Amino acid sequence: MSPQDRFSFARLNAMIVKEFVQIRRDTLTFGMMVGIPLLQLLLFGFAINSDPKHLPTAVRDADHGTMGRAVVAAMQASKYFEITVLPETEAEVETILAEGQAQFVVTVPVDFSRRVLRGERPALLVEADATDPAATANALNALEKLAGGAVSRDLVGPFAGLRQGAAPFDLRVHRRYNPEGETAFNIVPGLMGVVLTMTMVIMTCLAVTRERERGTMEALLAMPLKPIEVMLGKILPYIVIGYIQVVFIMVTAKLVFAVPMVGSLWLLSVVTVIFITANLAVGFTFSTIAANQLQAVEMGFFFFLPSILLSGFMFPFRGMPAWAQVMGEILPLTHFLRIVRGILLKGNGAGEILSDLGALLAFLVVVCSVAIRRYRMTLD
Amino acid sequence: MTAAISVTGLTKRFSGRTVVDAIDLDVAEGQIMGFLGPNGSGKTTTIRMLCGLLRVDAGEGTCLGLDIREQTAAIKRQAGYMTQRFSLYEDMTVLENLDFTARVHGVPERRARVAEAVERMGLGDRGKQLAGQLSGGWKQRLALAACILHKPRLLLLDEPTAGVDPQARRDFWDRIHDFAADGMTVLVSTHYMDEAERCHAIAYIAYGRLVARGTVEQVTAASGLSAAAVRGHGGPGLVDRLKALPSVETTTSFGTVIHVAGHDGAALSADLETLAEQGVLTWVPEAPNLEDAFIHLMAGSHDNFAGTAS
Numbered sequence: 001m002s003p004q005d006r007f008s009f010a011r012l013n014a015m016i017v018k019e020f021v022q023i024r025r026d027t028l029t030f031g032m033m034v035g036i037p038l039l040q041l042l043l044f045g046f047a048i049n050s051d052p053k054h055l056p057t058a059v060r061d062a063d064h065g066t067m068g069r070a071v072v073a074a075m076q077a078s079k080y081f082e083i084t085v086l087p088e089t090e091a092e093v094e095t096i097l098a099e100g101q102a103q104f105v106v107t108v109p110v111d112f113s114r115r116v117l118r119g120e121r122p123a124l125l126v127e128a129d130a131t132d133p134a135a136t137a138n139a140l141n142a143l144e145k146l147a148g149g150a151v152s153r154d155l156v157g158p159f160a161g162l163r164q165g166a167a168p169f170d171l172r173v174h175r176r177y178n179p180e181g182e183t184a185f186n187i188v189p190g191l192m193g194v195v196l197t198m199t200m201v202i203m204t205c206l207a208v209t210r211e212r213e214r215g216t217m218e219a220l221l222a223m224p225l226k227p228i229e230v231m232l233g234k235i236l237p238y239i240v241i242g243y244i245q246v247v248f249i250m251v252t253a254k255l256v257f258a259v260p261m262v263g264s265l266w267l268l269s270v271v272t273v274i275f276i277t278a279n280l281a282v283g284f285t286f287s288t289i290a291a292n293q294l295q296a297v298e299m300g301f302f303f304f305l306p307s308i309l310l311s312g313f314m315f316p317f318r319g320m321p322a323w324a325q326v327m328g329e330i331l332p333l334t335h336f337l338r339i340v341r342g343i344l345l346k347g348n349g350a351g352e353i354l355s356d357l358g359a360l361l362a363f364l365v366v367v368c369s370v371a372i373r374r375y376r377m378t379l380d
Numbered sequence: 381m382t383a384a385i386s387v388t389g390l391t392k393r394f395s396g397r398t399v400v401d402a403i404d405l406d407v408a409e410g411q412i413m414g415f416l417g418p419n420g421s422g423k424t425t426t427i428r429m430l431c432g433l434l435r436v437d438a439g440e441g442t443c444l445g446l447d448i449r450e451q452t453a454a455i456k457r458q459a460g461y462m463t464q465r466f467s468l469y470e471d472m473t474v475l476e477n478l479d480f481t482a483r484v485h486g487v488p489e490r491r492a493r494v495a496e497a498v499e500r501m502g503l504g505d506r507g508k509q510l511a512g513q514l515s516g517g518w519k520q521r522l523a524l525a526a527c528i529l530h531k532p533r534l535l536l537l538d539e540p541t542a543g544v545d546p547q548a549r550r551d552f553w554d555r556i557h558d559f560a561a562d563g564m565t566v567l568v569s570t571h572y573m574d575e576a577e578r579c580h581a582i583a584y585i586a587y588g589r590l591v592a593r594g595t596v597e598q599v600t601a602a603s604g605l606s607a608a609a610v611r612g613h614g615g616p617g618l619v620d621r622l623k624a625l626p627s628v629e630t631t632t633s634f635g636t637v638i639h640v641a642g643h644d645g646a647a648l649s650a651d652l653e654t655l656a657e658q659g660v661l662t663w664v665p666e667a668p669n670l671e672d673a674f675i676h677l678m679a680g681s682h683d684n685f686a687g688t689a690s
Binding site: 214217219221223224380 | 431432433434435453456457459461463465466467468469470481484485526
């Protein structure tokens with residue numbers, strides 16, 4: 001074996017030096033290598049909380065007596081519940097749950113206090129929005145535990161006997177929209193939004209950077225095409241592809257997971273088009289920044305990571321600190337998830353999804369205008 | 381004759397570096413204008429400004445009577461631009477590429493026109509081949525076919541024959557002359573002297589500045605060079621001896637013949653004669669060629685790009 005055939009540290013060193021030179025040149029990739037772990041640390045360390053507390057709770061107190069107030073006070077003391085709304089009528093309760101204004105509604109019936117004292121064990125109704133079972137499970141557990149002790153302090157004198165045995169009232173918990181607490185009912189419709197976010201952003205981003213990387217952008221720019229024509233031409237085919245994904249997921253959701261589909265599928269289709277377009281516009285905007293296809297994928301991932309973690313797909317949205325919720329509110333996936341779950345599980349109509357739809361549209365308009373502004377007609 | 385291209389003071393800067401510096405260019409309609417200059421001299425940048433791919437930093441002018449600053453969209457509709465690097469879709473077939481280009485340009489009777497272009501370029505058997513699988517010469521033909529589909533009045537060709545074999549280059553130039561005969565104006569950049577000699581006029585650009593223009597004869601005459609063909613009588617180092625002569629500015633070896641050129645014709649004759657008398661060589665005067673002129677022009681231009689990375 002001649003000396004040239006042996007392993008050479010000099011040659012290895014040449015390779016290593018070259019590799020570092022190239023890593024340093026691609027500043028975006030280098031930034032991602034630092035940025036992604038940092039983002040993950042922040043999100044997993046500070047934003048994500050699988051034991052959400054301070055869940056918004058509505059109380060409809062028709063009794064206005066001491067016992068009802070005692071239960072509500074005990075709930076608040078548990079830190080799981082935070083009273084945010086005081087509805088008056090049954091209709092208001094329905095709207096609050098449908099629009100997701102509150103996670104729980106406590107209904108204290110008329111004469112609740114008096115009937116507790118009479119030992120009649122009246123019903124106390126707690127309705128939970130169980131579309132995301134994970135968000136409500138711990139709170140409901142805590143509720144069962146505190147129910148008995150909640151009113152015992154008020155049972156004095158002749159009523160002290162009621163402290164023994166079962167709770168002096170009948171706590172009835174209704175898990176609305178998903179009574180069995182099936183996590184699949186929550187995950188599968190949500191997955192539709194996640195899959196669309198992942199594929200649509202990266203697809204368009206690649207479609208445009210590919211033109212630049214292969215040099216075909218120059219010929220494209222030399223042709224009489226307007227930016228809007230290029231942009232729509234890049235976006236529309238992927239709307240079709242996105243739709244095929246949606247149909248596939250919906251059919252699987254129905255046939256394999258038996259996900260309930262209560263609301264209007266037409267309404268869902270319209271919202272889905274808006275959501276797909278919003279993601280495609282994000283991809284198009286990224287493509288005006290990314291220099292090559294690798295960077296396009298990296299940027300797609302950088303968008304995907306907070307989308308999946310902060311949208312309420314993986315972890316309860318209400319468990320996150322305020323800053324994370326604000327970030328989540330910006331992301332289109334957050335609003336799409338609420339709409340999809342609302343339409344499929346709650347049977348929401350156009351009225352109930354209006355605010356989330358508005359947020360989606362606002363996102364779309366902002367991103368599209370950025371994309372158009374950034375897309376250059378020239379090679380400078 | 382009306383001017384197809386008429387620009388003055390055309391300037392382009394990239395992050396403070398002047399890449400194209402106040403170029404004046406006039407190309408008459410139906411003319412083939414050769415655009416020459418060393419690599420990185422600003423030829424591609426100039427062509428890109430003419431067809432609206434780059435914004436003009438200073439200067440003004442018209443392309444096909446349209447303002448190069450304001451009416452780029454209209455220029456794009458009437459000009460055909462063939463990029464230096466193959467810029468059609470390699471994952472699409474020859475026909476798919478041509479069909480796409482024709483659609484974008486809104487060519488009437490698209491199918492007939494695509495068929496016509498395929499016929500004219502001899503691409504008939506390759507219509508269903510992927511563009512990426514074509515060899516260099518065929519890619520060049522396809523690119524040209526795509527450029528002329530919309531019957532442009534002006535063709536901008538950026539080093540169209542780079543890496544193409546001599547036969548394909550010859551065919552290509554025959555076609556260019558056909559187009560010019562039909563009234564199309566052609567601006568073509570090249571590094572080949574034989575191609576330059578097939579142009580009606582040439583423009584030579586070095587380090588972003590236009591340093592010579594006119595017909596081949598005018599440019600060579602304007603260089604003021606004298607030249608000679610030298611044949612050595614054996615003995616090594618003749619080229620070095622010639623180079624050492626103060627009157628000799630350039631030497632080019634063609635097999636056994638060495639072509640020399642220099643500014644001072646009298647001194648050149650005298651020096652060569654001295655060597656001839658020593659029995660080292662024989663020589664005959666000959667006309668300076670375009671290459672002599674260019675090497676001379678290059679040597680006289682200041683490299684204002686040196687030291688900055690590109």
